[in-house]
Amino acid sequence: MKPNYLVHDDIYVEIRKQGFNGWGGNQRLLNAQLIDRFFEIDQPLPLGQLLELGCGEGHHCRAFSERGYETFGIDISPTAIEWAREKSQSFGISGHYSVGDLTQPNYQFETEFDVVIDGNCLHCIIDDDRSIFLNNVNKALKPNGVFFVSSLCTSEAESYLTYRNGLPYRQITTANELEVELAEAGLKLLSKRVFQRKGHCHITAHAIKAR
Helix, strand or coil: CCCCCCHHHHHHHHHHHHCCCCCCCHHHHHCCHHHHHHCCCCCCCCCCEEEEECCCCCHHHHHHHHCCCEEEEEECCHHHHHHHHHHHHHHCCCCEEEECCCCCCCCCCCCCEEEEEEECCHHHCCCCHHHHHHHHHHHHEEEEEEEEEEEEEECCCCCEEEEECCEEEEEEEEHHHHHHHHHHCCEEEEEEEEECCCCCEEEEEEEEECC
16 A cells, blocks of 8 residues: 655645644754754764755754755655745745655756755655665765664564554664665665654664765
């Protein structure tokens, strides 16, 4: 059964109607956890051009822009991208935003990137689409570029799906399965951390383009 990735646009429309500042509510946007975890690695990270996958209304892009990156954001939701452009203009922070579907094979990027960030997008990608998505990540990176992923994971023995309105909605993998997926896409793991939480665990990982 194929997922409906455009359900995320429906959710963004509803979020805006309800007056929230972004996905996950207002409090989540005040939490710079992903930014902090990106820099928690004991080796130099490249500056330059940074792409966020599933950028939403752009709060991570704006934060990285303030740290000296030229930022680009892609999201499947037209509502999210319109919102990101509005906020970028409102805050006076430059950024490049575009609507795109990274589950399409051989996605055409406008440039190559020093860093690609996945801020909780990968667990929204289901089954065979995940390998397409990660191969597109590899394609987006410059040689030796860094991929940073923040994703739900499970401490159980096997991955599983969650459903919304009868359709696949989230794919929750084990940490080891994610490492295998990265390697198969030509992304060599540099570091990973698993954070135990009630319900789903959370994983962050740095990888480098290896081929």
